[in-house]
Amino acid sequence: MPIIQEAIKLIFTFDKTLTDILIVTLKMSISSSVIALIIGVPIGVVYGYHKNKICKFLIIINRTLMGMPPVVCGLFCFLLFCGVGPLRHMKLLYTIPGMVIAQVILITPIVIGTLEPFVEKIYPDVRDTIYGLKIARVKKIFLLINESKYEIISIYLIAFSRAIAEVGAVSMVGGAIIFKTNVMTTAIMNYTNMGNFNMAMALGIILLLFSFVVNIIATLLQILANK
Numbered sequence: 463m464p465i466i467q468e469a470i471k472l473i474f475t476f477d478k479t480l481t482d483i484l485i486v487t488l489k490m491s492i493s494s495s496v497i498a499l500i501i502g503v504p505i506g507v508v509y510g511y512h513k514n515k516i517c518k519f520l521i522i523i524n525r526t527l528m529g530m531p532p533v534v535c536g537l538f539c540f541l542l543f544c545g546v547g548p549l550r551h552m553k554l555l556y557t558i559p560g561m562v563i564a565q566v567i568l569i570t571p572i573v574i575g576t577l578e579p580f581v582e583k584i585y586p587d588v589r590d591t592i593y594g595l596k597i598a599r600v601k602k603i604f605l606l607i608n609e610s611k612y613e614i615i616s617i618y619l620i621a622f623s624r625a626i627a628e629v630g631a632v633s634m635v636g637g638a639i640i641f642k643t644n645v646m647t648t649a650i651m652n653y654t655n656m657g658n659f660n661m662a663m664a665l666g667i668i669l670l671l672f673s674f675v676v677n678i679i680a681t682l683l684q685i686l687a688n689k
Contacts, residue, residue, distance in 0.1 A: 468664035473567040479640075480664055487645040490632065491625040494565030498625075500617050501566070507606045509574060510581025511589075518642055521578060527571035532630030539564040539635045556637040569621045576620065580613045581606055616683050619676045623646075628674055634676030 509521050523644055541547050543555035554560035588609060592602050607614065628648035636643035637651055646665045653662040 465663050468556045469667055472660060472664040473668065480565030483644055483646055483654055484654055484668065490561050492643055494562045494569060495618060495625045497566050498569035498573050498602060498621050502570045503577060503607060503614055504603055506574040506577030507579040507581050507603050509587045511606065512620050514663040524571050524574050528575045531566065532568060532628055535564055535568050536631035537605055556639055556643055558643060561632045561636040563644060564635045565625050565628065568628065568631060569624055572624060573617055573621055576617050579674050580610060612683050612686055616680050617688040623673060623676050634654065650668065
């Protein structure tokens, strides 16, 4: 198809607009997924081995947040950052940091909710070691993180995939401003609406390639974890 041929040509000629969109997307996706992992992993570990009433209630809340519609998150952040919002002086609206915050709110519950059942499953196997060595609470968390390292890497890949493919929240908070906050998902939507199918297809191909690579890495990690 001519559209696919032109799209591939745009990719291999390193089109400036395409490259700029890719750089903004990677900045936003990597930053938000790393921050979500740093916040979510310790919480997910604690939820995994602590099963008191408070933790059980918080797990229910987290599972609710895992299904939060991106547009709801985008609306919430927009109201925080806009001219009448409580965080208006930080000038986060239509910026990459603002988009990162929205993504962290969306992704962190996913990190927590994915890690929590895994830690719950492995905890009985390491519980005797923890009590036998009288390991302190903080060291217990680090021990469980170490035991979950392959799962944590897989969870990061899930978080990164969610960040790079999300459109609702980032379009509302970022505004899809060209050369500033336009990411691949919002750009595909905008270029399709403008009739620029070559650019939209080029971005779509790159997005699919990212997804393909992430899935290959995740599969290899599962193989390593099961050895």
